[in-house]
Amino acid sequence: MTATGIQVRRFVPNDEQGVSALILPIQREEFGIPITAEDQPDLKAIPEFYQTGTGDFWVAVQGDHVVGSIALKDIGSGQAALRKMFVAAPFRGKEFSIAAKLLDRLIEESTRKGVTEVFLGTTDKFLAAHRFYEKHGFQEIAKEDLPASFPLIAVDSKFYVLGLNPE
Numbered sequence: 531m532t533a534t535g536i537q538v539r540r541f542v543p544n545d546e547q548g549v550s551a552l553i554l555p556i557q558r559e560e561f562g563i564p565i566t567a568e569d570q571p572d573l574k575a576i577p578e579f580y581q582t583g584t585g586d587f588w589v590a591v592q593g594d595h596v597v598g599s600i601a602l603k604d605i606g607s608g609q610a611a612l613r614k615m616f617v618a619a620p621f622r623g624k625e626f627s628i629a630a631k632l633l634d635r636l637i638e639e640s641t642r643k644g645v646t647e648v649f650l651g652t653t654d655k656f657l658a659a660h661r662f663y664e665k666h667g668f669q670e671i672a673k674e675d676l677p678a679s680f681p682l683i684a685v686d687s688k689f690y691v692l693g694l695n696p697e
Contacts, residue, residue, distance in 0.1 A: 536597065536621070536628065538635050541576055541587035548596030549573060549589065553616050560619070561655050563685055572601075572613075579603070584610055584643040588635050590617070590628045597621045600632040602640060602648070605679040610640060612650040613681075615659075633666055641694050648694065649676055651686030660688065668692045 541549070550573050557563045572579040580587040583604030590598030598621060601614040617628045640648060650668070652659050664670070668690035676682075676689055 536590055536592045536626065536631075538588055538590050538598075538628075538631050541581070541589050541599075543577065545589050545591075545596055546574070546576065548591075548594070549576070549599050549614075552596050552599060552618055553614060556616050556618075561653070563653070563655075565685070576601075580613070584608075584640065584645050586636075586639060587614070588632060588639075590621070590632055592621075598628040598632050600636050602636055602645075603681060605649075605677060605681065607677070607679070608644060608646040609677050609679070610645045610648050611681055612636065612648050615650075629662060630666070637692075637694065646694055648692045649680050649689065650691075651676075651680075651683055651689050653685050654687050663690050663692075666692070 550567055553573065554567060557565050567573055576587050580601045580603055585602045585604035587601040588599070589596045598617040599614050600612065603611040603613055605611050615629070615632065621628050636648070650663065669692070671689050671691050673689055
């Protein structure tokens with residue numbers, strides 16, 4: 531597999547099935563998190579849930595296949611929550627840099643929209659994700675340092691923040 535033909539673009543409703551097909555197996559099979567599509571109603575309402583205010587949702591696609599995703603949830607006061615960052619196993623790593631491309635797009639769009647801080651929660655299991663976020667400037671913070679409006683997820687146990695400089 532090569533990185534050819536992979537593009538990062540804004541989510542459109544036709545991507546919904548591909549996004550679920552990407553995310554659910556990674557959560558359940560790779561990481562053994564007992565979560566279903568029903569536990570994540572946002573996956574069935576991406577435009578309403580994410581694409582409002584300063585929020586948005588982007589996908590990395592190769593042809594018709596969704597191979598990566600990243601979402602930004604507007605939580606008010608110039609703050610946002612990074613959610614649903616997933617890359618299909620065959621497309622991970624430096625050869626493709628899909629995670630970095632998705633994050634770059636999120637940061638670029640967030641900055642343009644005036645977001646000043648991006649928060650995220652992850653699990654202790656996602657060690658590669660911890661390294662990735664730290665390498666990209668995210669600072670680990672305590673759960674009690676999250677804004678009150680941050681959408682907590684039961685499985686999350688590690689939290690980060692990235693300060694942005696709006697243009």
